[in-house]
Amino acid sequence: MIYGYMRISTQKERQTTDRQRITLLQYAEENSFTFDDIVEERISGTVKAAHREVFKALKTKTLRKDDILIITDLDRLGRDADDVIAELKDLKAKGIRVIALDIPYMNEFKKAQDSSIYNMVVDIVITLKAHMAQQEREKTVSRINQGLAVARAKGKTLGRPQAELSKVFIKEYEKFMSGAYGKISALQFAKIQGIGRSTLYKYINIYENKQSSEDKQ
Structure with missing residues (x-):
């Protein structure tokens, strides 16, 4: 079975999943298959995958071993890099293959049919995603430390302001x-x-x- 998942991070009616749907259907036509179903969800990107009702139902009640889940962008799978990694690992453990159209090699339909090739590709993606997440965390910490150093150099008092005694x-x-x-x-x-x-x-x-x-x- 082949399923598509679309998500947009707004409840506004003028915002639609049309772009994602068109992209998914074009991909299906190019690779000569038909989706068994394409589901969509309107929810903030800040919400973890485990708390997204549509995605949770798709993963726990619909998807089965050897099924394929196709998304236009890998980051739609989770709230952040860590969440995406966790979902990829969980789906892989369940024997469900994920095709992300924005990721080279992970977007090739034929490779997803071969378990050994798919597992190798998804392991590389998970490793790279984890490395990029760690780099981003280190950059964030570095920027914070640089900001604190500049503030100290200017003589600013850091931390909570001290309470005034009456x-x-x-x-x-x-x-x-x-x-x-x-x-x-x-x-x-x-x-x-x-x-x-x-x-x-x-x-x-x-x-x-x-x-x-x-x-x-």
Whole structure:
């Protein structure tokens, strides 16, 4: 059995899968076969394949061993490179062959008929896809690090902005430190202020850092 899967990442009616359908039908005519069915799905490309209802139903209820799934673009198979790789591996394990018309060698109908050739081709595609995904991740990390370095060079403070202490807390904390509250614990002081212990220690740390900074000036 031969199936086609089309996806567009919008719910707008003016956006259609016509281009994909025409491409799939031309491919079928060129290779002298007829699709048993072509299904389409309107869903964001950010949604993982496992959460796409139409694709999930096609994979779990329709496709069987030795069936062929044809798509116009390999990336329509998943949300990102990792998702595409996972789907390719899963379909291969189930004995389902994927033809992606935008991928050289993976778009040849005759090669998909030969299990040994198909398995070799799809393994190469998975390896290349994984390598490209890793390179993209490394580039992203590199760009982030470069941006942070530039920000530091310009004297920008990175991370979340430090909380500002209210004048009321500073006044009460200094009274606590001077003994004006009597012999009470820090936890009791926190309860009086209506804050938790962790919040108190965070405020104390901010207070002490501020005091240390002012002493150095």
